[in-house]
Amino acid sequence: MSHTIISLFELITKAKKHLDQLSYAESTQKKYELIWNHFLEYSDTKGQVYFSKKLGNEFLKAYYQIQIGKRLSASQVFKVRAITILSEILEHNSILICHQKPSKAAPQRFHNVLTKYEAQQVEQRLSKETICGKINIIVQFLHFLDKQGITDLKSLTSSEVLLYLNTLDKYSNQSRSGILFALRNFLLFLHSEEVTKSTLHDLFPVIFTQKNERLPSYYSTEEINSILRQVDRNTEFGRRDYLVLLLAIQLGMRAGDIRQLKFTNIKISQNTIEFVQQKTNKALQLPFTNELKCALADYAKNSRPQIDDPHIFVRHRAPFQPFANGNSFHHILNKYMKLAGIEINNRKHGLHSMRHSVASHLLQNNTPYPVITGILGHENASTTKLYLRIDTSTTNCCTGGSE
Structure with a gap:
């Protein structure tokens, strides 16, 4: 990527303006400016006028004894962030969100073909999450090929593909199946685009899946109530966290749908929340309970930053x-699980585990399968039944429609 050539001093001046425009606290701006001033002094001693990541890393090591890749303290992370901001301004003319690790990039030589593959997936109208998952899998495969000395995918043979398959033993059967599906799809794309001559996707025409291999994680009503009781709703973050947890615990909403939820999705007059699911692109209508109304009002009035944004x-x-x-809000749930003293016991403990728990609680209350399917926003009941392997005691009486 070509950049406009500007001096380090000009780049830092530009970064300062971005911090101010984004309403960074004055104290935070001063901390960044101090680090950048030290960076300017260091670059002068090295006779360097322009910014580079290499120069930035050398400065961090020489001035603050920071080694990239090592475990860092909060203070060291802030200093690394100061250099990262300069890189972001130079490359994107904007400051990216802190603490969000970008997906590992593919080797440069494979960028073009990966971009074409991603564009094809978009044309097929797959959800962003599905495409992102596929790309992450393919990127790992491309890094493996890079280490094997493959510089051009036209030279890819079955030997390299089979060698890569041997590295997947560390994954569960279900995860391995997902990787194979994505890989086969990518190899089919390569052949259709005449990048490869051989039909390498035929190496695994049948992929066995074992969806029943692992039971969905489930938390009892007592455990969930204990989690909610740990939230201090008198604090800025507590009000936000409580609302996030309620949406997951009461309605079984996915993290992606919670993250994308807008005020226009709330239909006050109808007491409903209506949105298009990020994963399936299907519309879903859920009840907007009184408890949710109070939590949203408290958060919007007393905690949410007062900015003009629909989210x-x-x-x-x-x-x-x-x-x-x-961002899957994983840290929010885990924080209050620890405070509640919940024993994980090999259970999954992300926000999606609350979705499984909602399904099980509905089943325990003799809710019919079709109703549970509708609440969870599944396209068919077979997916719902996979969720409900956690509770077979009431299955027989819940398979019919509502009376």
Whole structure:
């Protein structure tokens, strides 16, 4: 990527303006400016006028004894962030969201073909999450090929593909199946685009899946209530966290749908929440309970940053904008699980585990399968039944429609 050539001094001046425009606290701006001043002094001693990541890393090591890749303290992370901001301004003319690790990039030589593959997936109208998952899998495969000395995919043979398959033993059967599906799809794309001559996707025409291999994680009503009781709703973050947890616990909403939720999705007069699911692109209508109304009102009035953005949930520090696509609110649930003393016992403990728990609680209350399917927003009941393997005691009486 070509950049406009500007001096390090000009780049830092530009970064300062961005911090101010994004409403960073004055104290935070001063901390960044101090680090950048030290960086300018260091670059002068090295006779360097222009910024580079290499120069930035050398400065961090020489001035602050920071080694990139090592475990860092909070203070060291801030100093690394100061250099990262300069890189972001130079490359994107903007400051990206803090603490959101970008997906590992593919080797440069494979960028073009990966971009074409991603564009094809978009044309097929797959959800962003599905495409992102596929790309992450393919990127790992491309890094493996890079290490094997493959510089051009036209020279790819079955030997390299089979060698890569041997590295997948560390994954569960279900995860391995997902990787194979994505890989086969990519190899089919390569052949259709005449990048490869051989039909390498035929190496695994049948992929066995074992969806029943692992039971969905489930938390009892007592455990969930204990989690909610740990939230201090008198604090800025507590009000936000409580609303996030309620949407997951009461309605079984996916993290992506919570993240993308907008005020226009709330239909006050109808007491409903209506949105298009990010994963399936299907519309879903859920009840907007009194408890949710109170939680939303409390958060919007007393905690949410007062910015002009349609999303309900936004970052609570600059830059004030919606959460990045990769944010699954995992840290929120885990924080209160620890405070509640919940024993994980090999159970999954992300926000999606609350979705499984909602399904099980509905089943325990003799809710018919079709109703549970509708609440969860599944396209068919077979998916719902996979969720409900956690509770077979009441299955026989819940397979019919509502009376």
